Amino acid sequence: MGYGAERRFFRGFLIATSVATALAGAACGFPVGPFQARASDTWMRSYTLSKTGEVSISNVNGRVEVEGVDGSTVEINAERIARGASEQLASDLLKRVSIVDHATPDSVSIETQRVEGILIGASFEVRYHVKVPRTANVRAVTVNGGVDAKSVDGRLIARTTNGGIVGTAIAGGVEARVVNGGIKIQLASVGKDDVVMTTVNGGVHLALPETAKATVSANWVNGGMKMSGLKFEVRDESRRHFEGLLNGGGTPISLNTVNGGIRIASGGDDVGQEQTDGAPSQKLSE
Numbered sequence: 655m656g657y658g659a660e661r662r663f664f665r666g667f668l669i670a671t672s673v674a675t676a677l678a679g680a681a682c683g684f685p686v687g688p689f690q691a692r693a694s695d696t697w698m699r700s701y702t703l704s705k706t707g708e709v710s711i712s713n714v715n716g717r718v719e720v721e722g723v724d725g726s727t728v729e730i731n732a733e734r735i736a737r738g739a740s741e742q743l744a745s746d747l748l749k750r751v752s753i754v755d756h757a758t759p760d761s762v763s764i765e766t767q768r769v770e771g772i773l774i775g776a777s778f779e780v781r782y783h784v785k786v787p788r789t790a791n792v793r794a795v796t797v798n799g800g801v802d803a804k805s806v807d808g809r810l811i812a813r814t815t816n817g818g819i820v821g822t823a824i825a826g827g828v829e830a831r832v833v834n835g836g837i838k839i840q841l842a843s844v845g846k847d848d849v850v851m852t853t854v855n856g857g858v859h860l861a862l863p864e865t866a867k868a869t870v871s872a873n874w875v876n877g878g879m880k881m882s883g884l885k886f887e888v889r890d891e892s893r894r895h896f897e898g899l900l901n902g903g904g905t906p907i908s909l910n911t912v913n914g915g916i917r918i919a920s921g922g923d924d925v926g927q928e929q930t931d932g933a934p935s936q937k938l939s940e
Contacts, residue, residue, distance in 0.1 A: 689743075691743065703726055710764065713780055729785040735781070752767040797815045804823050885900075
């Protein structure tokens with residue numbers, strides 16, 4: 655790995671580790687333990703958003719699912735779930751799970767508020783199902799849970815501490831960061847905005863069109879790299895680093911992991927599965 659690439663990679667690693675440490679320090683608001691009694695309700699809102707507006711979802715515990723659709727309406731469906739050692743504890747906790755929203759013609763912001771204190775005998779989560787205008791920019795953040803996005807043409811920013819990130823039919827720029835979990839992104843097209851996929855503990859899988867023009871840089875510590883269905887002009891290659899040009903180069907794509915492998919495949923492949931159609935697959939040294 656060249657000095658510049660190594661410095662950039664480990665700077666990202668240190669940032670991710672610092673975030674994880676900071677979140678762990680805020681554990682006074684985290685739920686603990688499995689419980690039998692359950693209470694739930696649904697929080698629903700809709701908003702009108704400009705074509706290039708931004709939708710931001712910030713969660714604490716639970717998945718965030720986002721789908722790009724035609725039109726100018728943002729639809730939020732949030733299932734609040736509280737669990738407790740008794741029905742009364744679950745019901746009381748549910749009342750404390752608060753969601754706040756703020757909306758303008760160009761932005762919609764939704765945030766799950768933290769429940770203060772150590773939760774003994776109870777836990778909670780919020781599961782977001784969100785529909786946004788296809789061209790909107792999306793920011794989806796959760797602490798304990800995954801992020802799943804599909805058919806987003808605007809820029810996608812997805813972050814989670816404990817959970818994975820999956821993106822399907824993504825056509826804009828991507829910033830996906832995870833501490834504990836994998837990242838799988840399938841790009842329908844590659845535009846001018848960069849693509850960054852970084853995890854500490856997990857694999858990084860990327861599928862992109864064979865005709866895409868991209869400059870790819872990949873870095874890993876414990877793991878290897880595989881490529882299938884794409885032809886790169888190799889610029890730099892070592893035991894823990896790869897840099898290559900796809901179709902002469904273009905949009906910057908950065909793939910990074912500490913503990914996990916990296917796979918790059920053509921857009922028609924399932925990035926979560928090994929190649930089985932007989933197409934050649936290249937494996938870099940681990």
